[in-house]
Amino acid sequence: MSHTSSMEDFVxxxxxxxxxxxxxxxxxxxxxxxxxxxxxxxxxxxxxCLALSFIGVWKIKPFEREFMLSxxxxxxxxxxxxxxxxxxxxxxxxxxxxxxxxxxxxxxNRRSRIYKTFVPLLGLILSVVTTAVLTDALKNxxxxxxxxxxxxxxxxxxxxxxxxxxxxxxxxxxxLDKLHDGFRTTPSGHSSISFAGLHYLTLWLMGQFIVGNPLxxxxxxLLSFVPTLGATLIxxxxxxxxxxxxxxxxIGALIGIVISWWNYFRLYPWYSSPKSYNPKVYSKIPRExxxxxxxxxxxxxxxxxxxxxERLVSETHxxxxxxxxxxxx
Numbered sequence: 284m285s286h287t288s289s290m291e292d293f294v295x296x297x298x299x300x301x302x303x304x305x306x307x308x309x310x311x312x313x314x315x316x317x318x319x320x321x322x323x324x325x326x327x328x329x330x331x332c333l334a335l336s337f338i339g340v341w342k343i344k345p346f347e348r349e350f351m352l353s354x355x356x357x358x359x360x361x362x363x364x365x366x367x368x369x370x371x372x373x374x375x376x377x378x379x380x381x382x383x384x385x386x387x388x389x390x391x392n393r394r395s396r397i398y399k400t401f402v403p404l405l406g407l408i409l410s411v412v413t414t415a416v417l418t419d420a421l422k423n424x425x426x427x428x429x430x431x432x433x434x435x436x437x438x439x440x441x442x443x444x445x446x447x448x449x450x451x452x453x454x455x456x457x458x459l460d461k462l463h464d465g466f467r468t469t470p471s472g473h474s475s476i477s478f479a480g481l482h483y484l485t486l487w488l489m490g491q492f493i494v495g496n497p498l499x500x501x502x503x504x505l506l507s508f509v510p511t512l513g514a515t516l517i518x519x520x521x522x523x524x525x526x527x528x529x530x531x532x533x534i535g536a537l538i539g540i541v542i543s544w545w546n547y548f549r550l551y552p553w554y555s556s557p558k559s560y561n562p563k564v565y566s567k568i569p570r571e572x573x574x575x576x577x578x579x580x581x582x583x584x585x586x587x588x589x590x591x592x593e594r595l596v597s598e599t600h601x602x603x604x605x606x607x608x609x610x611x612x
Contacts, residue, residue, distance in 0.1 A: 323564075326405055333412045340419045345466040346426030349447040352438055359525035361434040366520040372473050375517060376480030377411050380510065383484065387491065402550055402562040403487050407480060410546040414479035414539050415472070422467035429468040430525040435461050471527045471535035474518035478539025481510035481517075486547040495554035514539070 350357060367375070381404060388400030429435070436454040456462050485507050492503035518536055521527040527535075550562050 345423040353444040359430040362524040380484040427469040432465040435465040471531040474532040474535030475539040477514040477517040481514035483543035484510040
């Protein structure tokens with residue numbers, strides 16, 4: 284069996300695995316992909332399922348861990364007005380990145396703008412909702428106390444100070460929702476969700492700026508990291524409002540970063556690719572698709588004598604070489 288035929292068999296088998304055998308194929312090419320795969324319908328269904336499950340997870344009563352009334356880490360005051368409310372968190376982490384990506388999509392070639400705007404927006408909402416569900420599930424399971432827990436609890440005057448007690452035995456507050464929320468400090472949802480959305484935007488901007496091209500300016504990388512800086516500031520406000528311990532926001536940030544990386548690089552190639560601004564699954568779209576204001580174009584020579592499957596693998600793993608010519612904007 285020749286190398287070419289074995290490569291074609293390998294790629295064909297991959298497509299069969301992707302479709303679970305539902306869509307039979309005899310040969311592989313991006314142009315022959317089913318709309319179900321190209322438009323990632325399964326990801327849309329996954330998003331809907333995660334969004335619905337988030338509602339259920341949010342309503343689960345958290346684990347009520349024992350605590351000491353003498354624990355100084357839990358004796359901070361309760362901040363009535365948060366610097367970043369839940370509504371503003373949604374705006375910063377989801378709405379603003381959504382608008383930026385959508386507006387940039389307007390400048391794309393007409394034939395490609397819908398698909399190439401749809402893909403990053405799908406990755407964004409998946410990143411945010413996946414992080415939200417995982418974070419809230421961990422909050423409820425861990426059940427650690429917030430720094431302002433005792434202020435929420437309003438303990439009995441004669442409650443013991445230096446022994447472990449349960450909230451149901453010593454707390455007098457009638458606001459049970461507020462009390463139960465006091466068990467949801469780890470990990471920080473503001474931290475994880477802000478990084479899930481804003482760090483995802485950073486990754487997308489770096490791809491559009493083609494930061495892997497050695498000729499582009501450092502300003503592109505620095506500008507790309509502005510959203511991540513914003514996520515960091517949002518996370519830090521949670522310690523200033525005494526809603527979270529520092530370790531909570533660190534764990535939350537790690538969760539958001541990991542999930543945003545996973546979602547982004549499922550959809551886009553690594554920055555060493557000369558077309559890092561293009562989604563991986565890319566068919567019937569013109570080649571002049573880079574955002575004009577970010578444009579730095581590399582056009583590798585095409586050798587039609589090389590089978591398509593080998594060219595596909597070569598482009599997927601392409602790297603920069605000193606003898607290649609680039610034009611950077």
